[in-house]
Amino acid sequence: MTHRIILFRGMNTGGVRALVGEQRAMAAEMGFKNPRTLQASGNLVVETGMATAALEAAIEAEMARRFDVRIAAMARTPDQWAKLIAANPFPNEAADHPSKVVAMVMKDGIKDGALDAVQALCRDGEAVAAVEGVLYFWFPRGQGDSEIFKKATPKMLGMGTGRNWNTVLKLGQMVGV
Structure with missing residues (x-):
C-alpha cells in the first residue's frame, strides 16, 4: 500500500463541488484505505496498491456510475x-x-x-x-x-x-x- 494523490478536473463546475464530501465514502467503499480530501477542489488522497492507470480508470468509472459525472482523474505517487x-x-x-x-x-x-x-x-x-x-x-x-x-x-x-x-x-x- 502506498499513498496516492488523485486530482479531478472540473470539480468546481456544474454543481460537482457538492460531491467532494461523498468522495471519501466512495473511496472507502472501493476498498481504498485512509481516504481524505483537501478543500472543495477535487483533491483526494488514498492508500492503495493499485497501479496508477487502473486506479484512475476505477475512480473515473465509479464517479460516473455513482454520481453521473464524467471527470478525468489524475493519480500520482508521493515520489x-x-x-x-x-x-x-x-x-x-x-x-x-x-x-x-x-x-x-x-x-x-x-x-x-x-x-x-x-x-x-x-x-x-x-x-x-x-x-x-x-x-x-x-x-x-x-x-x-x-x-x-x-x-x-x-x-x-x-x-x-x-x-x-x-x-x-x-x-x-x-x-x-
Missing part, C-alpha cells in the same frame, strides 16, 4: 509529487506568491506544440514552462484576467488540471513529502 515540487521552475515566485504559481498535472502528457501556443498567450510578466510532463504557470497578476486562463483549453494543452502552489504543498504534506 512523483516530490519530483513535481522539486522541478518547479518558479521557486522564488512560489515562495513569495504561492497562490500565483500553478502546476498543471497532465493525464496523458502535454500536446505537441502546446507549450509554444500557451507561451504566445503570456502577457504582463506571465510565464509558462514544461518540466517532465507538468506545465508550470506564473501569473503575477493572478489567473482571473489572464488570456492563458481563458484560452488554454484541453484542446490546446491536453487533459490536465491545475493546482496553485499552496495546494501543491498541502497535498505533499498529506502524503509525507
Whole structure:
C-alpha cells in the first residue's frame, strides 16, 4: 500500500463541488484505505496498491456510475509529487506568491506544440514552462484576467488540471513529502 494523490478536473463546475464530501465514502467503499480530501477542489488522497492507470480508470468509472459525472482523474505517487515540487521552475515566485504559481498535472502528457501556443498567450510578466510532463504557470497578476486562463483549453494543452502552489504543498504534506 502506498499513498496516492488523485486530482479531478472540473470539480468546481456544474454543481460537482457538492460531491467532494461523498468522495471519501466512495473511496472507502472501493476498498481504498485512509481516504481524505483537501478543500472543495477535487483533491483526494488514498492508500492503495493499485497501479496508477487502473486506479484512475476505477475512480473515473465509479464517479460516473455513482454520481453521473464524467471527470478525468489524475493519480500520482508521493515520489512523483516530490519530483513535481522539486522541478518547479518558479521557486522564488512560489515562495513569495504561492497562490500565483500553478502546476498543471497532465493525464496523458502535454500536446505537441502546446507549450509554444500557451507561451504566445503570456502577457504582463506571465510565464509558462514544461518540466517532465507538468506545465508550470506564473501569473503575477493572478489567473482571473489572464488570456492563458481563458484560452488554454484541453484542446490546446491536453487533459490536465491545475493546482496553485499552496495546494501543491498541502497535498505533499498529506502524503509525507
